[in-house]
Amino acid sequence: MKNCIIILFLVACSISIYSQENLTYQKPSKEILDLVDIELAPSVMMDDNKTVMIYSYRSAYKTITELSEKEMRLGGLRINPKTNIGSRTNYVSNLKIRIMTGKDDSVKDIKNLPSNPRISNLRWSPDQKKIAFTQTTTQGVELWYVDIHNAIAHRLTDSKINANMGDVINWFEDSNSILVKFISKDKKSLIDVQSSVPVGPTISVADGKKAQNRTYQDLLKSPNDEHNFEQLALSELYRINLDGSSSLWKATDMYGNLSFSPDGQYIMITTIKKPFSYLVPYRRFPSKTDTYTQDGSFVATVSEVPLIEDLPKGFMATREGRRSLSWRSDKPATIVFAKALDGGDPENKVEFRDELFLLNAPFTGEGSSLIKTINRFSGITWGNDRVAIASDYWWNDRNTKSYLFNPSNANDEVSIIEDRNYQDVYSNPGRFVMKRNSYGSYVLEMEGETVFLIGDGHTDQGQFPFLDKMNLRSGHKERIYRSEYTDKLEGLNEYDPSKNQLMVRIESPTEYPNYYYRNLDDGTVDQITDFANPFKSIQDVHKEVISYTREDGLELSGTLYLPVGYDTIQKEKMPMILWAYPREYKDKSSASQNTQNPNEFTYPFWGSALYWVSKGYVVLDDAAFPIVGEKENEPNDSFRTQLVANAKAAIDAVDQRGFIDPDRVAVGGHSYGAFMVANLLSHSNLFAAGIARSGAYNRTLTPFGFQSEERSYWDAPEVYYTMSPFMHADKMKTPLLLVHGEADNNSGTYPLQSERYFNALKGLGATVRLVMLPKESHGYRAKESILHLLWEQDQWLDRYVKNKNVQIDKP
Numbered sequence: 001m002k003n004c005i006i007i008l009f010l011v012a013c014s015i016s017i018y019s020q021e022n023l024t025y026q027k028p029s030k031e032i033l034d035l036v037d038i039e040l041a042p043s044v045m046m047d048d049n050k051t052v053m054i055y056s057y058r059s060a061y062k063t064i065t066e067l068s069e070k071e072m073r074l075g076g077l078r079i080n081p082k083t084n085i086g087s088r089t090n091y092v093s094n095l096k097i098r099i100m101t102g103k104d105d106s107v108k109d110i111k112n113l114p115s116n117p118r119i120s121n122l123r124w125s126p127d128q129k130k131i132a133f134t135q136t137t138t139q140g141v142e143l144w145y146v147d148i149h150n151a152i153a154h155r156l157t158d159s160k161i162n163a164n165m166g167d168v169i170n171w172f173e174d175s176n177s178i179l180v181k182f183i184s185k186d187k188k189s190l191i192d193v194q195s196s197v198p199v200g201p202t203i204s205v206a207d208g209k210k211a212q213n214r215t216y217q218d219l220l221k222s223p224n225d226e227h228n229f230e231q232l233a234l235s236e237l238y239r240i241n242l243d244g245s246s247s248l249w250k251a252t253d254m255y256g257n258l259s260f261s262p263d264g265q266y267i268m269i270t271t272i273k274k275p276f277s278y279l280v281p282y283r284r285f286p287s288k289t290d291t292y293t294q295d296g297s298f299v300a301t302v303s304e305v306p307l308i309e310d311l312p313k314g315f316m317a318t319r320e321g322r323r324s325l326s327w328r329s330d331k332p333a334t335i336v337f338a339k340a341l342d343g344g345d346p347e348n349k350v351e352f353r354d355e356l357f358l359l360n361a362p363f364t365g366e367g368s369s370l371i372k373t374i375n376r377f378s379g380i381t382w383g384n385d386r387v388a389i390a391s392d393y394w395w396n397d398r399n400t401k402s403y404l405f406n407p408s409n410a411n412d413e414v415s416i417i418e419d420r421n422y423q424d425v426y427s428n429p430g431r432f433v434m435k436r437n438s439y440g441s442y443v444l445e446m447e448g449e450t451v452f453l454i455g456d457g458h459t460d461q462g463q464f465p466f467l468d469k470m471n472l473r474s475g476h477k478e479r480i481y482r483s484e485y486t487d488k489l490e491g492l493n494e495y496d497p498s499k500n501q502l503m504v505r506i507e508s509p510t511e512y513p514n515y516y517y518r519n520l521d522d523g524t525v526d527q528i529t530d531f532a533n534p535f536k537s538i539q540d541v542h543k544e545v546i547s548y549t550r551e552d553g554l555e556l557s558g559t560l561y562l563p564v565g566y567d568t569i570q571k572e573k574m575p576m577i578l579w580a581y582p583r584e585y586k587d588k589s590s591a592s593q594n595t596q597n598p599n600e601f602t603y604p605f606w607g608s609a610l611y612w613v614s615k616g617y618v619v620l621d622d623a624a625f626p627i628v629g630e631k632e633n634e635p636n637d638s639f640r641t642q643l644v645a646n647a648k649a650a651i652d653a654v655d656q657r658g659f660i661d662p663d664r665v666a667v668g669g670h671s672y673g674a675f676m677v678a679n680l681l682s683h684s685n686l687f688a689a690g691i692a693r694s695g696a697y698n699r700t701l702t703p704f705g706f707q708s709e710e711r712s713y714w715d716a717p718e719v720y721y722t723m724s725p726f727m728h729a730d731k732m733k734t735p736l737l738l739v740h741g742e743a744d745n746n747s748g749t750y751p752l753q754s755e756r757y758f759n760a761l762k763g764l765g766a767t768v769r770l771v772m773l774p775k776e777s778h779g780y781r782a783k784e785s786i787l788h789l790l791w792e793q794d795q796w797l798d799r800y801v802k803n804k805n806v807q808i809d810k811p
Contacts, residue, residue: 023788025064025784025785025787025788026787026788026791026792027787027788027791028611028787028790028791028794029615029794031537031611031614031615032611032612032614032615032790032794033787034537034614035535035537035538035604035611035614036606036611036783036786036787036790038060038534038535039534040057040058040059040060040534041512041531041532041534042055042056042057042058042096042531043055043056043058044056044515044529045122045124045131047124047128048128048436049128050100050503051099051100051101052097052098052099052100052128052148053097053098053100053107053528054095054096054097054098054122054131054146055095055096055097055098055107056092056094056095056119056122057092057093057094057095057096058090058091058092058093059093060605060606060783061606061781061782061783061786062781062782062783063782063783063784064774064775064782064783064784064785066782067774067775067776067781067782068775069082069083069087070082070087071087071743072087072190072228072232073217073218073745074218074220074225074228074229074232074282075218075219075220075229075276075281075282075285076216076217076218076219076281076282076283077164077165077218077229077281077282078218078745078777079164079232081190081228081232082138082139082140083136083137083138083139083140083141083159084140084141084161084162084163084164084183084232085120085134085136085141085161085163085164086163086164086166088777088781089120089136089163090120091117091118091119091120091136092117092118092119092120092122092133093117093118093119094113094117095110095113095117095119095133095146095153096108096109096110097109097110097146097148097151108151109151110146110151110152110153111150111151111152111153112152112153112154113153114135114137114142114144114153114155116137117135118135118136118137119133119134119135119144120133120134120136120163121133121134121163121168121169123169123170123171124171125145125171125175126171126173126174126175126264126440127175128148129147129148129149129175130145130146130147130148130175130242131145131146131148132144132145132146132169132171132178133145133146133169134161134163134168134169135155137159139159140158140159140160140161140183141159141160141161141162141163141168142155142156142157142158142159142160142161143155143156143157143161143169143178143180143240144156145178145242154242156178156240156242156244157180157240157246160182160183161180161181161182161183162181162182162183162184162232162234162235163181164232164233165181165233165235165254165255165256165272166257167181167256167257167258168180168181170258170259170260170267171260172239172260172264172294173260173263173264173265173294174264176241176242177239177240177241177242178239178240178242179237179238179239179240179249179258179260179267180237180238180240181235181236181237181238181255182235182236182237182238183234183235183236184234184235184236184252185236185252186234186252187231187234188227188231189231190227190228190231190232191224191227191228193222193224193225193228196224202221202222202223202278204278204279209310210310210313212311212313212704212705212712213279213280213309213311213704214702214704214705214706214747214748215701215702215704215747215748215750216279216280216281216747217744217745217746217747217750218281218745219277219278219279219280219281220276220277220278221278226276229276229282230254230276233254233255233272233282234252234253234254235252235253235254235255236248236250236251236252237249237250237255237258249296250269250292250296253271254271254272254273255269255270255271255272256269256270256271256272256287257269257270258270259326259327260294261327261332261333262327262328262329262330262331262332262333262437262439262440262441263332263333263439264294264439265293265294265332265333266291266292266293266294266299266333266361267291267292267293267294268289268290268291268302268325268327268335269289269290269291269292270287270288270289270303271287271288271289271290272285272286272287273285273286273287273288274286275307277307277309279309280307280308280309284307284308284309285307286304286305286306286307287303287304287305288301288303288304288305289301289302289303289304289305289325290302291335291361291362291363299361299362299363300362300363300364302322302325302335302337302359302363303321303322303323303325303337304321305319305321305323311344312343312344312345312346312347313345313346313347313710313712314345314346314347314396314710315346315395315396315705315710316346316353316376316394316395316396317344317345317346318340318344318376319340319344320339320340320343320344321339322337322338322339322357323337323338323339323340324337324338324377325337327441328358328382328407329382329437329439329441329442329443330382330383330384330385330437330441330443332439333360333361334358334359334360334361335358335359335360335363335367336356336357336358336359336370336380337356337357337359337367338354338355338356338357338377339354339355339357340353340354341353341354341355341372346396351374352372352373352374353373353374353375353376353377353392353394354372354373354375354376354377354392355369355370355371355372355373356369356370356371356372356373356377356380356390357369357370358370358407368410369410370405370407370410371390371403371405371410371414373390373392373401373403374392374401375392375393375394375399375400375401376392376393376394377390377391377392378391378392378393378400379391381432381434381443381444382407382443382444383443383444383446383451384443384444384446385407385408386406386407386408387404387406387407387444387446387472388404388405388406388407389402389403389404389405389417389432389444390402390403390405391403391418393422395710397421397586398421398422398423398585398586398587398590399419399420399421399422400418400419400420400421400422401416401418401419402416402417402418402419403415403416403417404416404417404472415475417472417475421586421587421590423585423586423587423590423591424589424590424593425456425458425590425593425595426458426459426460426593428455428456428458429453429455429468430453430454430455430456430466430468431453431454431455432444432445432451432452432453433445433451433452433453433454433494433495433497445495445497447469447497449471449472449473450469450470450471450472451469451470451472452467452468452469452470452480452495452497453467453468453469453470453477454466454467454492454493454495455467455468457482457483458593458594458595460593460594462486462597463489463595463597464482464483464484465482465483465490465491465492466479466481466482466483466492467479467480467481467482467492467495467502467520468480480520481502481518481520483504485506485599486599487508487599488506488507488508488511488599489506489507489508489597489599489600489601490504490505490506491504491505491506491507491513492504493505493515499519500519500520500521501517501518501519501520502517502518502520503515503516503517503518503528504516504517504518504525506525507599507600507601508599508601509539509541509543509598509599509600509601509602510533510539510540510601510602511533511601512531512532512533512534512601513531513601514527514528514529514530514531515527515528515529516528533601535602535603535604537564537614538564538602538604538610538613538614539602540564541561541562541563541564541602541613542560542561542562542566542568543559543560543561543562543598543602544559544560544598545557545558545559545560545594545596545597545598546558546559546560546620546653546654546657547594548649548650548652548653549649550645550646550649551645551648551649552645554588554591554592554626554628555592555594556592556623556624556626556646556649556650556653557594557596557623557624558578558580558596558620558621558622558623558624558650558653559596559598559620559621559622560618560619560620560621560654560659561602561610561613561618561619561620561621562574562613562618562659563613563614563615563616563617563618564613564614566618566659571658571659573658573659573660573661574616574617574618574659574660574661574664575616575617575618575660575661575664575665575666575688575797575801575802575804576617576618576619576620576651576654576659576660576661576664576665576666577609577612577617577618577619577620577665577666577667577668577797577801578620578623578647578650578651578665578666578667578668578687579608579609579619579620579621579622579623579667579668579669579673580622580623580624580625580646580650580667580669580673580676581622581625581669581670581671581672581673581676582625582626582627582639582643582646582672582673582675582676583625583626583627584626584627584628584629584635584636584707584708585626585627585628585629585635586628586629586630586635587628587630588628588630591624591626591628592626594624596622606780606786606789606790607670607693607779607780608621609621609668611790612794612797615794615797615802616802617797617801617802618654618659618660620650620654623646623650624646625643625646625647625676626642626646627639627642627643628642634709634711634719635708636708636709636716636719636723637719639679639719639722639723640679640683640722640723643676643679643680643683644680644683644684644686647667647680647684647686647687648684648686651665651686663688663804664688664801664802664804665686665687665688665801666687666688666689666690666691666797666800666801667680667681667686667687667690667691668690668691668692668693668793669691669692669693669695670693670694670695671693671694671695671746671749671778672695672707673692673693673695674692674693674694674695674696674738675692675695675696675697675725677690677691677692677695677736678690678692678695678697678725678732678736678757679723679725681732681733681734681736682725682728682729682731682732683728683731685733685734687734688734688735688800688801688804689734689735689736689737689796689797689800689801690734690735690736690737691736691737691739691793691796691797692736692737692738692739693738693739693740693789694739694740694741694744694746694749694754694778694779695738695740695749695753695754696748696749696753697724697725697726697753697754697756697757698724698725698726698727698753698756698757699713699720699721699723699724700713700720700721700724701748701752701753702747702748703720706748725757726756726757726760729757729760729761729764729766730764732761732764732766732768733766734767735767735768735796735799735800736761736766736767736768736769737768737769737771737792737793737796738754738757738758738768738769738770738771739754739770739771739773739789739792740753740754740755740770740771740772740773741772741773741775741776741777741778741779741780742772742773742774742775742776743775743776743777744776744777744778745777745778746777746778749778751772754770754772755770755772758770767800769792769796771788771789771792773785773788773789
């Protein structure tokens with residue numbers, strides 16, 4: 001009896017241990033840890049004359065202490081109410097400077113930087129002799145600037161800045177003063193929602209209009225939330241001079257975007273208005289856009305937008321009225337905007353979807369018509385009085401068009417110079433080369449009628465980035481340069497036709513990306529930066545892009561990594577990790593294109609599977625998982641069938657090369673990739689285990705569309721049911737590791753998705769482990785969280801993949 005009691009006690013303890021574990025943060029093995037504890041190379045900013053380089057250093061991770069600072073989630077924002085800046089802001093921890101014109105062009109420290117730098121919002125002055133930035137202290141946000149010539153930083157304000165709504169630094173044209181947002185003197189105390197006593201229920205109403213919105217997160221939920229959002233959004237606009245003096249420029253309001261005209265004489269300001277919404281984030285709250293002179297005098301109201309809760313159905317739906325307001329970059333002060341010609345409803349059949357208009361100072365009247373677009377307007381590139389290029393796109397057929405037109409004469413002929421499937425990367429003509437004009441704005445780099453394009457250069461033979469010149473009138477193109485590297489990747493960044501010189505970025509699997517000047521006259525290449533490879537332990541790993549065929553003939557590809565020290569002659573059969581993310585296409589031709597390059601630098605990051613090449617695993621990374629629906633068929637109509645076919649083709653391709661044991665293959669994915677993992681484990685027997693991070697598993701909880709599915713649950717209930725792993729939890733027979741950020745803010749992937757899926761799987765007897773990472777959002781940030789994530793994944797893979805069928809202790 002006594003022994004029986006002891007046995008029952010031990011059984012109870014074991015159930016308790018494996019039902020709910022209380023673990024502190026763990027660290028992975030040394031092989032993985034050595035790849036995590038690295039110092040990142042800095043990012044680089046250059047002035048337009050290429051005489052000054054600013055090096056920005058930052059940590060790859062935050063700390064759990066930083067993520068545990070006070071956070072309010074309101075209207076789609078995450079705000080630290082004490083410091084008045086986004087609670088998830090990425091900070092620069094150091095700035096250095098390099099002057100390229102003298103004999104000594106070494107990287108130098110900037111003097112007088114803050115003692116504990118938490119730098120963000122870096123902005124060049126119009127004359128590019130200064131850089132302004134914000135510094136976040138424990139008390140709030142300060143304004144600073146760097147004098148480039150003297151390499152010295154100066155503090156301009158104490159902790160008064162309100163960075164909650166972004167767009168916090170805007171230079172005046174004189175480069176000696178800055179328009180900034182200050183915390184309003186009218187700001188009222190915030191309400192502690194957790195401890196406040198309700199004065200009544202929260203009520204939402206519908207007036208019969210359809211409002212089919214995505215499942216946004218961090219929305220307002222109560223009158224208390226409304227109060228807190230308003231107080232945190234309220235700002236005063238101040239003009240801060242570089243001598244430290246300041247003056248009130250505009251009184252308290254909920255200021256959003258601020259934008260000076262190219263000549264600096266006017267400013268366009270958007271303010272947020274009421275009523276607020278509990279259905280959509282703040283960017284769809286009512287707003288008003290006004291123009292002012294640089295001294296703060298009101299000029300005109302150019303846009304008033306109502307609350308946007310009830311857009312028509314479809315990804316191409318938009319609101320009526322003026323939208324996409326911006327400044328024409330080749331003129332001193334002209335506003336350009338678009339208006340929908342189809343009522344904003346993609347179901348309406350019209351010849352043209354949008355019309356563009358120009359509005360000159362003083363910005364009154366209806367504006368003059370500029371051009372009409374067949375699809376939904378997406379952007380415009382300005383050249384000069386006679387040349388501009390507008391672009392549009394249409395999601396349903398993946399079409400994009402570019403229009404060459406004369407902005408000075410709306411009656412001139414409009415030429416369509418690009419008309420293609422935007423998912424067809426092989427046909428991508430590239431991006432236009434731009435230059436900075438006298439206003440400090442960017443316009444087309446032109447030589448007469450000739451413009452220049454830089455392209456990524458993806459082809460069926462590999463990637464060969466290129467530089468073309470194109471005659472706008474004839475459409476004739478000539479290739480000026482094509483990168484011919486077969487052992488490196490040369491990205492083309494900028495082109496200066498006056499010097500016939502490219503600025504390029506060259507990398508290889510073992511060479512960290514660095515910048516160079518390539519002279520196209522004599523072919524010389526001069527190195528600008530010299531960043532070292534911090535991942536020496538995996539620099540010799542075998543890496544190649546493999547191509548293979550799905551059972552229906554579709555060409556697929558993936559980047560294959562063999563374990564460190566793997567003998568390709570002996571070919572020991574190793575365990576494998578397949579990591580992927582599904583993507584939807586409307587044609588097989590685009591779906592089969594290969595955009596992977598084996599010459600990219602091998603760069604493991606927090607979410608990567610590459611760490612495990614140091615632990616004896618083969619890794620097939622970024623394996624192609626196209627989901628194709630041609631003509632009237634939508635991709636998701638056959639989602640599961642194509643998903644399994646993609647996976648089988650990938651495993652077979654590596655197995656046929658003799659590298660792996662096909663019975664020891666794991667599959668992993670993040671977000672929609674996690675959704676993929678759960679479906680694969682439910683509907684195939686291809687895998688030994690799975691890792692699914694921050695996914696959504698019950699599509700009925702996202703009833704008005706998800707990912708690239710624009711049909712609602714009521715339009716296609718069978719699709720939602722068939723695609724939802726939650727609905728097929730009884731079919732799960734493969735060990736699954738679920739990981740989710742406790743504070744996930746991504747649309748549709750709220751933590752409840754993993755929690756409910758885990759409960760279903762556990763109730764049905766599946767082998768499953770759920771890890772909820774405190775304070776983490778959709779992507780994980782704290783070093784403690786990431787190290788623990790890697791430990792969890794390592795334990796799971798060792799137990800259920802590498803040592804499959806070997807009895808070992810549970811993690």
